[in-house]
Amino acid sequence: MRLRTFAWIILLLVGAFLGANITSWKLPYTMPENAREGKTVWQKNNCISCHALFGNGGYVGNDLTKLLERRSEDEVLNYLTDPPVMRPNREHLHPALETADAEALISYLKFLGDIPTLGWPPEPREVRE
Amino acid sequence: MKTFQAQVIARRYTLAAALLFGTQGIVALLGAADLIIPDLPSPIPYEYGRSIHLGLAVLWPLIGTMGMVYYFVSEDLDREIFSLRLARWQFWLVLTSSLSIYASLSFRLGRGREYLEGLPWSYAGIALALALFSYNLIRTLVKHKQRITPAAMIMSAGTILLLLFLIPNILTITNPIADEATKFWVVHAWEEMAFELTTAGFLASYLKNTGLAGKKDIEKWLYLEAALTVAAGLFGTGHHYYWIGFPAYWLIVGFTFSFFQLIPVALLVLMVHKGLKKRPKLGNRQKLTLALILSSLFYHVTGASLLGFIITVPWINLYMHGTYITSGHAHLALFGSLGFLVLGGAYYILSRGTQPDHKTYRRGILAVLALNGGLLMMSTALLIAGFLQAYRARYLGMDFMEVNLKLNLYLIARAAGGLLFTSGDLLLVWQILKAWRNSRPAASDS
Ligand code: HEM
Numbered sequence: 262m263r264l265r266t267f268a269w270i271i272l273l274l275v276g277a278f279l280g281a282n283i284t285s286w287k288l289p290y291t292m293p294e295n296a297r298e299g300k301t302v303w304q305k306n307n308c309i310s311c312h313a314l315f316g317n318g319g320y321v322g323n324d325l326t327k328l329l330e331r332r333s334e335d336e337v338l339n340y341l342t343d344p345p346v347m348r349p350n351r352e353h354l355h356p357a358l359e360t361a362d363a364e365a366l367i368s369y370l371k372f373l374g375d376i377p378t379l380g381w382p383p384e385p386r387e388v389r390e
Numbered sequence: 391m392k393t394f395q396a397q398v399i400a401r402r403y404t405l406a407a408a409l410l411f412g413t414q415g416i417v418a419l420l421g422a423a424d425l426i427i428p429d430l431p432s433p434i435p436y437e438y439g440r441s442i443h444l445g446l447a448v449l450w451p452l453i454g455t456m457g458m459v460y461y462f463v464s465e466d467l468d469r470e471i472f473s474l475r476l477a478r479w480q481f482w483l484v485l486t487s488s489l490s491i492y493a494s495l496s497f498r499l500g501r502g503r504e505y506l507e508g509l510p511w512s513y514a515g516i517a518l519a520l521a522l523f524s525y526n527l528i529r530t531l532v533k534h535k536q537r538i539t540p541a542a543m544i545m546s547a548g549t550i551l552l553l554l555f556l557i558p559n560i561l562t563i564t565n566p567i568a569d570e571a572t573k574f575w576v577v578h579a580w581e582e583m584a585f586e587l588t589t590a591g592f593l594a595s596y597l598k599n600t601g602l603a604g605k606k607d608i609e610k611w612l613y614l615e616a617a618l619t620v621a622a623g624l625f626g627t628g629h630h631y632y633w634i635g636f637p638a639y640w641l642i643v644g645f646t647f648s649f650f651q652l653i654p655v656a657l658l659v660l661m662v663h664k665g666l667k668k669r670p671k672l673g674n675r676q677k678l679t680l681a682l683i684l685s686s687l688f689y690h691v692t693g694a695s696l697l698g699f700i701i702t703v704p705w706i707n708l709y710m711h712g713t714y715i716t717s718g719h720a721h722l723a724l725f726g727s728l729g730f731l732v733l734g735g736a737y738y739i740l741s742r743g744t745q746p747d748h749k750t751y752r753r754g755i756l757a758v759l760a761l762n763g764g765l766l767m768m769s770t771a772l773l774i775a776g777f778l779q780a781y782r783a784r785y786l787g788m789d790f791m792e793v794n795l796k797l798n799l800y801l802i803a804r805a806a807g808g809l810l811f812t813s814g815d816l817l818l819v820w821q822i823l824k825a826w827r828n829s830r831p832a833a834s835d836s
């Protein structure tokens with residue numbers, strides 16, 4: 262293979278890749294303003310170090326992509342504004358949020374819950390108590 | 391052999407990379423301890439420590455790679471780099487930008503994006519350094535058109551791709567799907583495409599310049615290898631797009647192209663194997679470099695490619711995705727394959743013109759063994775812990791936290807492996823520093 266052929270192949274591949282990405286990341290509907298704020302709250306508090314979204318993130322806490330299918334909004338709000346001790350610690354609390362921030366975050370999680378994720382997180386085969 | 395000024399400048403890049411690697415081992419060990427000792431008091435909380443660790447994981451290999459590209463491109467072309475001044479500026483820019491990430495994270499200021507943890511302007515600085523780098527390389531290649539070698543060309547292509555895929559990551563992206571995808575342009579397209587190009591370029595130049603392999607043998611198929619790397623590496627990014635809201639066709643694209651990722655790795659192994667078949671007689675410096683390169687190749691095949699391919703199968707990935715298995719693979723691949731290679735390059739460049747005495751050589755080999763032992767121990771523990779998470783929490787549906795709280799044994803084993811790893815890390819960095827000091831008179835920068 263010659264230099265020129267190599268350069269053309271690379272250019273075409275990168276173009277095709279970028280094009281395919283841009284057409285693939287369309288949102289199911291426009292992101293509401295409070296969900297956008299929620300995303301900022303998520304990032305500012307570095308939640309990703311311990312939790313995952315779409316399965317990507319830290320391993321200390323659970324994946325939160327579809328959290329609102331497991332917990333009610335009130336439960337989550339209480340948890341975030343009046344956080345409990347984080348197991349296995351005896352003193353160390355879960356980081357706390359202001360009520361407004363917690364509400365924005367919940368909107369963000371609600372928005373994420375509506376994104377079709379092709380079956381993520383997986384349904385357990387045998388549901389145990 | 392002639393020494394180019396670019397090769398002298400390469401010394402500061404590789405030295406900085408080695409020192410940052412030394413720091414990473416210590417930060418990582420504290421993080422691993424935090425996970426097994428409840429209420430461990432620490433000035434930097436776990437979540438920011440992890441961010442520093444991840445930030446370091448991508449940046450020291452980048453800085454080391456910059457030095458290695460300068461070194462080997464000037465050697466391969468047998469010419470000086472276009473602008474030495476730019477190369478010096480670029481160094482300070484990439485170093486201060488990287489350090490600013492760690493500084494801001496120590497004050498709990500970050501962007502909350504995995505791997506790209508620092509504030510946007512730090513990444514703007516790194517992108518600018520990469521732009522200077524690309525410009526400098528392109529001008530060098532244009533100036534010495536007649537002398538362009540495939541190795542110099544693919545290393546430069548790798549550099550330009552690093553820049554291209556970093557740029558979108560400077561911006562703040564609100565669309566969470568796009569945010570996730572562009573993150574993988576660094577986590578994946580950097581590691582498994584751009585750095586694969588620079589890796590193939592180094593190995594080719596190293597084998598050629600040490601006389602381990604003939605110029606013809608290597609250059610014949612280097613462009614083909616590189617084109618395959620780019621095709622498979624780019625569309626292989628699809629294995630990170632399975633569950634992030636991308637359309638279902640990415641399951642097929644990601645899986646298929648990930649399979650093709652194995653081909654250039656096999657070609658790389660073949661290239662090195664051919665070189666070593668000649669049973670060359672090597673000095674201690676070459677042998678220590680080779681120990682690091684062969685370690686890298688071992689993980690490139692096993693922890694990166696084979697394990698990577700297994701977890702790419704969509705219905706396996708659905709259950710293991712985001713468990714400690716990912717962390718096991720990440721350590722085996724990112725440190726095992728890229729980290730070892732950059733350390734090999736750093737040692738080779740910084741020890742030029744000297745030979746380690748017997749004691750230093752033995753210490754170097756001991757360090758490589760400790761790094762390997764520590765890495766294998768950490769990763770094995772993580773893979774077992776991840777398997778238990780996948781089986782108990784994902785497949786059986788047991789409560790996530792209940793499952794996690796029972797993984798302590800494996801996390802302790804991981805921390806123990808980390809301790810061994812960090813001792814190897816510090817021992818190796820010490821030998822690299824010694825090589826740097828001993829070779830200083832021979833390589834003073836004007
Ligand atoms: C030198 C080469 C490689 C490096 C440096 C590397 C690095 C990484 C890293 C750092 C991650 C973690 C990403 C995260 O935290 O989200 C990862 C994940 C992954 N890698 Fe690799 N990798 C390499 C090669 C491969 C290959 C060749 C394949 C497939 C053939 C592969 C398949 C995967 C998959 C499927 C995941 C996602 C795991 C999950 O779903 O959680 N990797 N890799």
Ligand code: HEM
Nearest residue numbers: 415418419421422440447716717720724725729808811812
């Ligand atoms: C002393 C050695 C090391 C120890 C104890 C260690 C420990 C850790 C810890 C505690 C985490 C947080 C997530 C988890 O619990 O797995 C982590 C993540 C990570 N480390 Fe290390 N680490 C070490 C060395 C390295 C090196 C040398 C590299 C690469 C150059 C590296 C790359 C990574 C990456 C990419 C992740 C993210 C994994 C993911 O999210 O999938 N680590 N490490």
